[in-house]
Amino acid sequence: MTTPPELNTLLIEVEGDLATLTLNRPDAFNAMSPELIGELMTATAWLADEARIRALIITGAGAAFCAGGDINWFRKGMEDPEIDISANVRRGAESLHTAIVDLRRIEVPVIGAINGPAAGAGFSLALACDIRIAADNAFFAPAYGRIGASPDGGMTYFLPRVIGPAKALELLLEDPNLPAADALAMGLVTEVVPADDLMTHARERATKLGQMSPHYVKMAKRLVGVSLDNSITEHLQLERHGIADSMATEDAQNGVVAFFGGEKPEFHGR
Template structure:
């Protein structure tokens, strides 16, 4: 697929997806979402790619859903508005699920405003690194809608239920330093080095076994909903797979060879 509303590049096994509608502060249109889904599927399916960095072109990370698209949906025939909305939600949830369940580390490099769906998209990543120009706002309430990109799931897990309610009920802007103190952001860095710092962090996180990493991430993503018994059960199955992986065999053989050389 040819990408025009996003940019996808891969260097040294690290993929970077850049939202590329800078004139619209990278607001997510339906066409942009389609490209985003294809890019995520491509990254997930490429074993040579070990990690993903997500960022935005220009001054913003992602301004949320495209308002012109919202207006077009409201002007659909009355009998079609509900189903059209349901269909769109399926696409939104598919994109966010692909991002959240990506079987490799994902870092959001937030270069500017992340609002509404943009804030949720950052939260769907494993980690968030942000520049001094970054900000976050769960501004859905200002449009008379609810967070539909996973914010009601992800945000309480980052900041706690009460703080999540405050941020969602008010839709207020959260500057980067407050976001860092609340736990929304994991690291703050300079705008000049944001991408290089994010890429270096992605490389650090993805050095080890990709098999073990993918399985571990899958279980950790569910750990708040699972019982300890469920975690142990899924862990046992995952470990069985790890035992058969080429990465496990190579690491054991390398350790034994190194030990033998010292004797």
């Protein structure tokens, strides 16, 4: 057990085995400045290696989830002839991608509690979560096309996997502000709840998911994550190894005993 890092633009809170990561630049609609992106790398690396956590919620402070990249930073880089904007953006993208990869390395359920606009890289961050629950006043926007920029942050990787390639491309080309209700209809989010109830509902959902066997959750995430990249033969081999290894765990033994005893099992990740 280690102490969460102290950060300026993010807040990590751990209550028991539930962690909450809050993007904390509310005055800037939680836009991704270079500092926030750097701290996101620190936060996701810490969360990925913290064994006590059984579920993670990601949300934003204030009225937005995340407005995407900090447009003021882009503008400053474009107006200053001493700044190589392409090199700067490339470095920022590399840092953001490192954070996204670490986020996907987290072996517990990751719930995105989308409390407001999720645009550009903020939309990408939401897509990187395992489950998305949206407030009824939230919306999603690809946004990159509005400034003539190429999609980033994993958007073109995750979006086709969530809603299918054809719908993903349509959404990217039309670039709407997609209301939460429409996002629910296309399967982009799993639930839409009143804004005032969002965090309570997300914590309830996270607590329930955190009671699952850690080994089961880890393998379910891992197997689904690579399912579209494998042949059926390769994938069934992974499943075979997974179930064989899992049945030798203490959690599986407890689960079988509880099943025959008509009781709810307790899983400890052993």
